[in-house]
Amino acid sequence: MSTILSIKNLSKTYASGLTALKPINLDIRQGEIFALLGPNGAGKTTLISIVCGIVTPSGGSVLADGHDIVRDYRAARMKIGLVPQELATDSFESVLATVRFSRGLFGRKPDEAHIERVLRDLSLWEKRNDRIMTLSGGMKRRVMIAKALAHEPRILFLDEPTAGVDVELRRDMWALVRRLREQGVTVILTTHYIEEAEEMADRVGVIRKGELIVVEEKDALMRKLGKKQLTIQLKDALTEIPATLGAWPLELASAGSELIYRFDAKAEDTGIPPLLRQLHELGIAYKDLNTQESSLEDIFVSLVSTRTEAAA
Numbered sequence: 001m002s003t004i005l006s007i008k009n010l011s012k013t014y015a016s017g018l019t020a021l022k023p024i025n026l027d028i029r030q031g032e033i034f035a036l037l038g039p040n041g042a043g044k045t046t047l048i049s050i051v052c053g054i055v056t057p058s059g060g061s062v063l064a065d066g067h068d069i070v071r072d073y074r075a076a077r078m079k080i081g082l083v084p085q086e087l088a089t090d091s092f093e094s095v096l097a098t099v100r101f102s103r104g105l106f107g108r109k110p111d112e113a114h115i116e117r118v119l120r121d122l123s124l125w126e127k128r129n130d131r132i133m134t135l136s137g138g139m140k141r142r143v144m145i146a147k148a149l150a151h152e153p154r155i156l157f158l159d160e161p162t163a164g165v166d167v168e169l170r171r172d173m174w175a176l177v178r179r180l181r182e183q184g185v186t187v188i189l190t191t192h193y194i195e196e197a198e199e200m201a202d203r204v205g206v207i208r209k210g211e212l213i214v215v216e217e218k219d220a221l222m223r224k225l226g227k228k229q230l231t232i233q234l235k236d237a238l239t240e241i242p243a244t245l246g247a248w249p250l251e252l253a254s255a256g257s258e259l260i261y262r263f264d265a266k267a268e269d270t271g272i273p274p275l276l277r278q279l280h281e282l283g284i285a286y287k288d289l290n291t292q293e294s295s296l297e298d299i300f301v302s303l304v305s306t307r308t309e310a311a312a
């Protein structure tokens with residue numbers, strides 16, 4: 001797969017002296033959905049803002065579809081659509097006029113068929129003559145996306161696209177992002193909802209304190225770092241874990257009625273049969289067993305917290 005966005009040694013130190021990005025290297029592939037995850041203040045918005053020409057980098061370079069974002073700003077910017085975190089709301093303009101205007105800003109020739117397709121895709125066609133200020137928050141968010149797509153960008157940045165939106169709109173957004181990918185648009189999204197990255201992303205990048213600490217295929221990341229959990233529902237609750245089970249990484253839960261065993265999902269030998277045998281020998285009876293895979297959220301939290309400890 002070819003690279004559509006190439007970020008090399010990109011760094012940013014704000015005038016305040018705060019280093020928001022340590023040198024970052026990242027290649028985004030044509031047509032992928034890439035989720036950029038990180039705690040508050042990690043540098044996600046700074047990274048996006050540099051690529052979109054809103055913030056000046058302190059060092060390094062970015063090529064957007066082959067165009068340098070500084071030297072060849074206009075051509076690079078034409079390739080990129082940005083849906084920012086904040087909604088630009090109180091406009092007296094109609095939806096249609098606003099979206100048409102956005103296209104014009106990039107020097108694109110009018111294309112009513114394209115604008116109609118975008119508005120229909122976002123369920124905004126019926127509202128095209130409404131003034132933006134009269135729309136609901138969810139509809140305004142759709143307008144922001146329509147504006148970002150008006151000039152037919154090849155790379156779309158969505159900064160926290162579903163923050164504060166209802167479940168229905170979130171599902172709609174996910175469907176839209178998938179349709180965009182089918183049309184060949186590359187999507188880079190930041191999100192605090194790890195579930196969203198788990199659902200949508202082909203690859204995941206984790207940024208922490210201005211440093212990209214992980215870039216991986218989502219499935220590989222989940223396989224590699226994923227743990228499984230076996231929950232053993234006991235017939236009779238325990239007050240403590242018997243000392244003879246001390247060698248096992250066990251935890252008591254639900255007031256002693258559940259025994260939790262975490263194991264490496266990729267290991268050949270899970271350790272479950274000997275554990276169950278030992279429970280049997282100790283006369284600890286159980287009524288049910290179930291296993292669960294750790295979510296991307298568990299992995300993310302453990303990645304970010306491990307690094308916190310390492311940095312401390």
Ligand SMILES: Nc1ncnc2c1ncn2[C@@H]1O[C@H](COP(=O)(O)OP(=O)(O)OP(=O)(O)O)[C@@H](O)[C@H]1O
Pocket residue numbers: 014015016018019020038039040041042043044045046047
């Ligand atoms: N204009 C600015 N001047 C000085 N420091 C800034 C500026 N913009 C951001 N920062 C700082 O840079 C760091 C990274 O901020 P950034 O907004 O990129 O993080 P983020 O990962 O997008 O966070 P969030 O998830 O909260 O949006 C933060 O410490 C922030 O306070």
